[in-house]
Amino acid sequence: MRAKAQKKTIVLPETWDRRTLDAAAAVLAEGIADVILVGSKETICQSAPDLDLSKATFADPENFEGMDEFVATLVELRKNKGVDEAKAAKLLKNPLYFGVMMVKKGQADGMVAGAVTATPDVLRPALQILKTRPGTKLVSAFFVMVVPDCEYGANGTFIYADSGLNPNPTAEELAHIAVNSAETFETLVQEEPVVGMLSFSTKGSASHSDVDKVVEATRIAKELAPNVKLDGELQLDAAIVPSVGQSKAPGSDVAGHCNVLVFPDLDAGNIGYKLTQRLAKAEAYGPITQGIAAPVNDLSRGCVAEDIVGVIAITAVQAQQQKR
Ligand SMILES: CC(C)(COP(=O)(O)OP(=O)(O)OC[C@H]1O[C@@H](n2cnc3c(N)ncnc32)[C@H](O)[C@@H]1OP(=O)(O)O)[C@@H](O)C(=O)NCCC(=O)NCCS
Numbered sequence: 587m588r589a590k591a592q593k594k595t596i597v598l599p600e601t602w603d604r605r606t607l608d609a610a611a612a613v614l615a616e617g618i619a620d621v622i623l624v625g626s627k628e629t630i631c632q633s634a635p636d637l638d639l640s641k642a643t644f645a646d647p648e649n650f651e652g653m654d655e656f657v658a659t660l661v662e663l664r665k666n667k668g669v670d671e672a673k674a675a676k677l678l679k680n681p682l683y684f685g686v687m688m689v690k691k692g693q694a695d696g697m698v699a700g701a702v703t704a705t706p707d708v709l710r711p712a713l714q715i716l717k718t719r720p721g722t723k724l725v726s727a728f729f730v731m732v733v734p735d736c737e738y739g740a741n742g743t744f745i746y747a748d749s750g751l752n753p754n755p756t757a758e759e760l761a762h763i764a765v766n767s768a769e770t771f772e773t774l775v776q777e778e779p780v781v782g783m784l785s786f787s788t789k790g791s792a793s794h795s796d797v798d799k800v801v802e803a804t805r806i807a808k809e810l811a812p813n814v815k816l817d818g819e820l821q822l823d824a825a826i827v828p829s830v831g832q833s834k835a836p837g838s839d840v841a842g843h844c845n846v847l848v849f850p851d852l853d854a855g856n857i858g859y860k861l862t863q864r865l866a867k868a869e870a871y872g873p874i875t876q877g878i879a880a881p882v883n884d885l886s887r888g889c890v891a892e893d894i895v896g897v898i899a900i901t902a903v904q905a906q907q908q909k910r
């Protein structure tokens with residue numbers, strides 16, 4: 587609904603993937619966003635003759651008028667990393683680098699990929715070309731989880747962070763992930779964020795250097811964002827179940843009410859979202875990035891077309907909100 591209010595243009599590089607084309611057709615039919623499909627129009631349309639892609643725009647790296655300018659821009663951005671004209675031309679034949687460059691040049695407002703390509707190869711071009719948003723040092727990635735028949739979180743809606751990007755965040759990085767996720771929850775879900783800094787310990791129930799990291803991250807996050815409802819360290823049950831929160835963390839007005847779950851590392855975050863998605867049959871949209879200069883979002887290779895539609899809609903909403 588919000589995506590449709592001010593239509594944005596989203597580039598989809600993985601056009602050899604049928605789920606991506608199904609999602610593109612649905613997004614165009616529903617008017618969620620305008621879509622650029624990367625690749626040859628003829629090849630793409632022949633591969634999916636049953637889909638109506640007539641409203642899509644096509645951009646083929648093998649035959650693209652603005653390629654010289656794209657190459658020059660990439661050389662300018664990456665020359666101190668050893669990228670010369672030949673290397674830039676080769677990189678830009680990769681649909682993911684090409685798609686990110688379309689965003690960089692303002693020809694698209696955002697990009698969604700990852701149905702086929704693994705996360706590092708989706709996010710690396712975005713980090714290298716678009717870089718971080720002014721004022722942000724750390725990019726992180728989260729999932730929007732919508733759990734059916736669930737009384738916890740915001741009527742079953744949660745943000746799980748970081749579940750896609752930073753393998754082993756320091757306490758300071760974890761604090762930034764928490765504060766950024768709270769802000770994102772407010773703008774995306776439009777409800778008050780309540781942030782739980784997750785651990786295998788609640789308020790000193792266990793002693794370990796991993797627990798110390800979360801305690802320190804909680805301290806820093808509270809300092810960075812004193813007005814955000816945030817507490818830690820909390821076990822998952824103490825974070826989301828009111829009665830358990832009350833018994834394990836008495837006196838905390840956050841414990842038992844969390845809707846933003848900050849995981850101590852990427853093992854926990856990535857495994858946690860997949861457990862929720864597969865066992866609780868939750869909708870899982872992401873990994874959505876926060877902190878890149880323009881929205882580039884990832885998918886799981888296990889996604890279905892409906893997931894891609896959801897991530898495209900979220901990308902369009904992020905593009906509406908992003909000042910460039
Ligand atoms: C995202 C990821 C690919 C980046 O790391 P990398 O491959 O080592 O790439 P580099 O370290 O060369 O980083 C590329 C650029 O991104 C920047 N960067 C990397 N991580 C960043 C972050 N979290 N925030 C901001 N910038 C970041 C680097 O500074 C570098 O910039 P530069 O080339 O201009 O100097 C890596 O963190 C990763 O693989 N993460 C795990 C992803 C994953 O597998 N998730 C599970 C499935 S969802």
Ligand SMILES: CC(=O)OP(=O)(O)O
Pocket residue numbers: 700703704705749750856872873885886887888
């Ligand atoms: C987000 C994620 O885990 O992606 P994939 O399943 O593609 O590795």
